[in-house]
Amino acid sequence: MRIAxxxxxxxxxxxxxxxxxxxxxxxxxxxxxxYSADRVDYPDIGLQxxxxxxxxxxxxxxxxxxxGIGMCIVANKVPGIRAAACSDLYSAMVSRTHNDSNILTLxxxxxxxxxxxxxxxxxxxxxxxxxxxHAKRIAKITEIERKFFKEAG
Numbered sequence: 750m751r752i753a754x755x756x757x758x759x760x761x762x763x764x765x766x767x768x769x770x771x772x773x774x775x776x777x778x779x780x781x782x783x784y785s786a787d788r789v790d791y792p793d794i795g796l797q798x799x800x801x802x803x804x805x806x807x808x809x810x811x812x813x814x815x816x817g818i819g820m821c822i823v824a825n826k827v828p829g830i831r832a833a834a835c836s837d838l839y840s841a842m843v844s845r846t847h848n849d850s851n852i853l854t855l856x857x858x859x860x861x862x863x864x865x866x867x868x869x870x871x872x873x874x875x876x877x878x879x880x881x882x883h884a885k886r887i888a889k890i891t892e893i894e895r896k897f898f899k900e901a902g
Contacts, residue, residue: 750873753807755781755798756857757791757820760813763857763865767811770866776873779807795823802851803829810852811869817856824852828894831887836860841868845875847883 752771756764761783771778781797783789791814802810810832812820817834824832832852833844836859844850853872855865877883 750776750809751807752776752778752873753781753798753801753810754778754812755794755810756783756813757794757815758783758786758788759791759815760820760855760857761786763855763862764811764813766862767813767855767865767869770869791819792823795820796827799824799827799830799832799852803827808851809873812852812854813857814854815856815858817854817859821852821854824854828898829891831890835868835872836864838864838867838871841872842875845872846878847886849877849883849887 754764754767754771768780781794783794795812798810798812801807812824814820817836821832821834824830830852831848831850832854833840833848833850834854835841835844836856841853853869855868
């Protein structure tokens with residue numbers, strides 16, 4: 750599994766802990782930054798990670814900001830992305846089994862390192878259920894994207 754990871758300044762320290770975790774787990778990843786706690790605009794990094802996942806360069810992405818919400822909004826603007834802001838294990842599990850989320854967003858100001866690592870573990874190692882009812886709903890989301898971008902284009 751190839752993972753793209755990134756953060757803004759408000760998520761920098763948590764991202765660094767997650768990079769350490771991914772390294773310890775011998776998981777393949779690319780860090781898209783930011784590389785310090787200096788102020789940056791979260792849409793810039795969120796877009797880079799989301800585009801890389803949408804293009805198939807990475808299987809999944811992890812984005813961190815202060816709340817997890819800004820990065821989630823940005824990522825979900827990219828067709829093919831199903832980003833989920835999670836701050837508990839149940840949401841992380843369901844975002845995979847029911848929604849086949851391909852980007853996880855976390856908020857450094859919302860959760861601690863310990864729970865963040867457990868959420869990442871749950872999210873990374875939970876597969877999409879493939880149940881027909883869930884697949885049908887994801888197909889509807891894809892149709893909405895196609896319709897919207899066709900009309901906007």
